[in-house]
Amino acid sequence: MDINTVAQNEIISVIVYTFVAFLLMALVLILFFYFSRKKIVQQEVEKRNLEVQYQKTLLHSVLVTQEEERKRIAQDLHDDISSKLNIVSLNSHLLTTPNLTEEEIAEISTNIINLSSKVLSNSRRLAHDLLPPVLEKFGLHAGVKELCLEFNSSKAVAVKYENHIEFDIDENQKHLHVFRILQELMNNSLRHGKSTEISISFEKENNANYCKYSDNGIGFDIHKLENQRGLGMKSIESRISFLNGSININSQIEKGTQIVFNF
Incomplete structure (x- = not known):
């Protein structure tokens, strides 16, 4: 085998080895980018899941807070305003009782006025809170x-x-x-x-x-x-x-x- 043939074979070998090396490097890079991308996507999914969970927690807190506020308003309406209006109603009916003295009428009327004033004040406070x-x-x-x-x-x-x-x-x-x-x-x-x-x-x-x-x-x-x-x-x-x-x-x-x- 002459020198030219040996040189050609060596060049071919170098080219083949270089090509194989590039292929291996390309494969390594592809695998690297694939797994890196997969990890990034997984992290993004986990991040999004955490954000969704956080939003759910916040929404739950808002709903709980709103429910507590509704209960407080309902309690105020029932225990305070409603009860006073019931007394106003009873006092109003008392005014229709026959043979009431002027003192009794004045006392009942004063009770109605005072209770109505308190109901008005409490309803304003409730509206102010809302x-x-x-x-x-x-x-x-x-x-x-x-x-x-x-x-x-x-x-x-x-x-x-x-x-x-x-x-x-x-x-x-x-x-x-x-x-x-x-x-x-x-x-x-x-x-x-x-x-x-x-x-x-x-x-x-x-x-x-x-x-x-x-x-x-x-x-x-x-x-x-x-x-x-x-x-x-x-x-x-x-x-x-x-x-x-x-x-x-x-x-x-x-x-x-x-x-x-x-x-």
Whole structure:
């Protein structure tokens, strides 16, 4: 075999080996991309499942909260308003009793007037809880301002409120969630946190609306599951989700609570 033939055979061998090497590399790359893609798809599916589960949890919390609110309203209607109206009805029938003295008529009439006034006051309070008239007519700023005045009037807590945002009254439906979040936070600060001072401020940063909330209460351990899973906290998270916002909570025992959420 001459030198040319040997050289040709070596070239052919090199070409074959190179081709086989490229095939193996291509196969390895294909397998790598296949399994990588499969893993990415699996991760995406798991992520989507977690998101669906989270949305289901939030929806469940909303339904539970709504059911609790309905029960409270039904209880108020039955135990308070309905019972007083029954007494008004009975007193009204008493007025038809023959031979009543002027003193008896005056006493019965006074009872009717007093009870009717209480029913009217309670029905207004119930309507205010469902949808604050000030919020509906004048927007979020006016609604929160009135809410702060109500808490301040209790003398149990001092609320400081600042607003640096012009709210669009046409977005009241969305802003109602913000109002309810603050209502829940303030109730928690007063009832559970034993707070004497609350601070609320609205600020605009990077084209997003932010609410900064803090109190000087006893605080809580945010890592405890019972604090994370409380009905109030789930309700707040569900409202934040509806607002396409996010919330950051910082609290320590005896160091109060600081909360920032955007909407």
